[in-house]
Amino acid sequence: MKILVCISHVPDTTSKINFTDGDTKFDTNGVQFVINPNDEFGLTRAMWFKEKQGANVTVVNVGGAETEPTLRKALAIGADAAIRINTPATDGFSVAKQLAKVIEDGGYDLVIAGRESIDYNGGMVPGMIAGLTGANFVNNCIGLEIEGTSATATREIDGGKETVATSLPLIVGGQKGLVEESDLKIPNMRGIMMARKKPLTVLDPVDAEAGTRSVSFEKPAPKGDVKLVSPDNLDELVDLLHNEAKVI
Numbered sequence: 001m002k003i004l005v006c007i008s009h010v011p012d013t014t015s016k017i018n019f020t021d022g023d024t025k026f027d028t029n030g031v032q033f034v035i036n037p038n039d040e041f042g043l044t045r046a047m048w049f050k051e052k053q054g055a056n057v058t059v060v061n062v063g064g065a066e067t068e069p070t071l072r073k074a075l076a077i078g079a080d081a082a083i084r085i086n087t088p089a090t091d092g093f094s095v096a097k098q099l100a101k102v103i104e105d106g107g108y109d110l111v112i113a114g115r116e117s118i119d120y121n122g123g124m125v126p127g128m129i130a131g132l133t134g135a136n137f138v139n140n141c142i143g144l145e146i147e148g149t150s151a152t153a154t155r156e157i158d159g160g161k162e163t164v165a166t167s168l169p170l171i172v173g174g175q176k177g178l179v180e181e182s183d184l185k186i187p188n189m190r191g192i193m194m195a196r197k198k199p200l201t202v203l204d205p206v207d208a209e210a211g212t213r214s215v216s217f218e219k220p221a222p223k224g225d226v227k228l229v230s231p232d233n234l235d236e237l238v239d240l241l242h243n244e245a246k247v248i
């Protein structure tokens with residue numbers, strides 16, 4: 001089985017976020033980048049298929065040379081090869097077009113992507129890939145088993161879970177639950193050394209016009225001062241929760 005895991009290069013959640021050029025561009029200065037958490041769950045599940053079923057695992061990223069350390073980390077975790085498509089990841093549709101080309105050329109049986117990246121939270125790419133390639137698609141996936149060309153997937157739905165049966169080729173939008181956080185793999189020294197020898201192929205992008213563009217960014221407003229309400233004044237508390245906090 002050939003597995004392709006899509007890897008997004010995203011800021012660590014502890015990084016301080018700022019914007020430049022009149023709040024139109026993300027400021028990368030001083031920002032630590034990591035594997036998108038939803039993608040890391042998918043990569044760990046792919047490693048399970050590699051260990052248990054002998055699957056071959058390739059990771060892919062759309063981005064510039066600055067994303068290669070993130071791909072090397074994925075290789076150190078255990079992926080067999082990496083692909084970088086040499087174009088900025090500025091739009092969900094253009095990213096999906098780049099990935100669809102790699103999928104079609106590589107003949108992958110299973111493609112695991114995160115249901116969304118934690119930077120732009122678009123949640124568009126996995127479904128678009130499925131539409132462009134004609135593969136089956138399961139989003140919000142929290143469980144996946146493969147037997148031959150048959151797949152059983154569990155996905156999170158409002159208020160519960162749904163288990164579906166489908167077949168390969170399959171696109172999965174994964175998230176926490178596909179594996180647990182305690183199952184995530186940390187690269188060891190042997191993995192890091194081996195990652196240096198594994199192939200990292202850089203591909204030229206295909207023509208793909210962006211469907212959207214970012215006009216401006218705005219950070220959340222700073223929190224206001226704490227208001228203390230007397231325990232004897234419930235009417236004021238209810239009024240503040242309703243009209244200011246808007247939580248009731």
